[in-house]
Amino acid sequence: MKMNSLKKLVGVSSAVALILVLTACGNANGTNSNNSNSQNETNSGESIELVAATINPSDSLLAETLVAFTEEIENQSDGQITFTVHTGGTVGNASSLYQSVISGDIDMIYSDTGWFAEHNPVFDILSTNYLFEDQGHYETIVNSDGKLSYFEDLLIESPGLKNVMFAGGLERNIISTFPIETASDLEGRAMRSGGSSAEMEWWRNLGANPTTIDFNEVYSALQTGVAEGSQNSLDAMIEQRFGEVGEYVARTQHNLTLGFIVMNNDRYESLSDEHKEAIQQAADIIQPEYIAKAFEQADESMDVLIDEFGVTFTDPDREEFIEKSRLQMEEIAEEHDVLDIVEDIFN
Structure with missing residues (x-):
């Protein structure tokens, strides 16, 4: 009897032990699953600290746009998302900011589209001129949900950036040491260009001789005659005091700036649905407001350039500018076999 009782006790103990092991395994699996989910998505009640940056000076409209956007995100999230915002290139130049948002060292930046061409050459299309006819055309495209999704999807694929808001609307014109009434006035002239191949080609198409000069050297280049002109936004002409060394501004309105405010996509996807919302x-509120401000700023900037710098504005015939600029866009689009897509977006 004692032996039988002992066998029964051992059997019961073994069964209990087995149940405990299985239960523990089940709990462990459940815990791992929950941990996995929490690693992939932040809790909507969790406090999130993000870093945003731009090379634009703090008093520029583009920097103000980024600051307003981050403040509105904080407001929409009831303070659960907070930002540290760096302006004026205090944490790096344009190239380093671009690399930092890709690596995730910075969460959000404002960027011109030219940098995206490093990974997707088709972005050179967005660096060409006269994509937009006027303010109404610009706002229709930029403020329409999904209109530029082709380019937004490319950014996610490579280099892994999520566009969270468009910014821009500032018009670019040509400041020079000589008057420009027609495109032929640029024939043989030494014009400053940034590093992008699209800008260099544009100047060549207009008959000019482009020379690559860093932005912070444009003033001295105009002053010494190394360059006879440069294409810039009106606010940049004021901020950099180009009006002191360039007597004329041809209001070609060849470019209405289109910029992207992008996040590291892995960081974006780690946020909860509530934080993404x-x-x-915030973008729905700030984007149209600040794009409208950019267009309103043009008249004010012209007055400053005239009154404070004595600049003379010319109103050149734009037909030849438009024809040669659109030809460049079409050539790039055909090269990348996206002409139909581009025409559907911008026509």
Whole structure:
């Protein structure tokens, strides 16, 4: 009897032990699953600290746009998302900011589209001129949901950036040491260009001789005659005091700036749905407001250049400028076999 009782006790103990082991395994699996989910998505009630940056000076409209956007995100998230915002290139130049948002060292930046061409050459299309006819055309495209999704999807694929808001609307014109009434006035002239191949080609198409000069050297280049002109936004002409060394501004309005405010996509996807919604709601408010401000700023900037710098504005015939600029866009689009896509977006 004692032996039988002992066998029964051992059997019961073994069964209990087995149940405990299985239960423990089940709990462990459940815990791992929950941990996995929490690693992939932040809790909507969790406090999130992000870093945003731009090379634009703090008093420029583009920097003000980024600051307003981050403040509205904080508001829409009830303070759950907070930002540290660096302006004026205090944490790096344009190239380093671009690399930092790709690596995730910075969460959000404002960027010109030219940098995206490093990974997707088709972005050179967005660096060409006269994509937009006027303010109404610009706002229709930029403020329409999904209109530029082809380019936004490319950014996610490579280099892994999520566009969270468009910014821009500032018009670019040509400041020079000589008057420009027609495109033929540029024939043989030494014009400053940035490093992008699209800008260099544009100047060549207009008959000019482009020379690559860093932005911070444009003033001295105009002053010494190394360059006879440069294409810039009106606010940049004021901020950099180009009006002191360039007597004329041809209001070609060849470019209405299109910039992207982008996040590291892995960082974006780690956010909860509620936090993503807060970002979207902030963009819906700030994007149209600040793009409209950019267009309103043009008249004010012209007055400053005339009154404070004595600049003379010319109103050149734009037909030849438009024809040669659109030809460049079409050539790039054909090269990348996206002409139909581009025409559907911008026509």
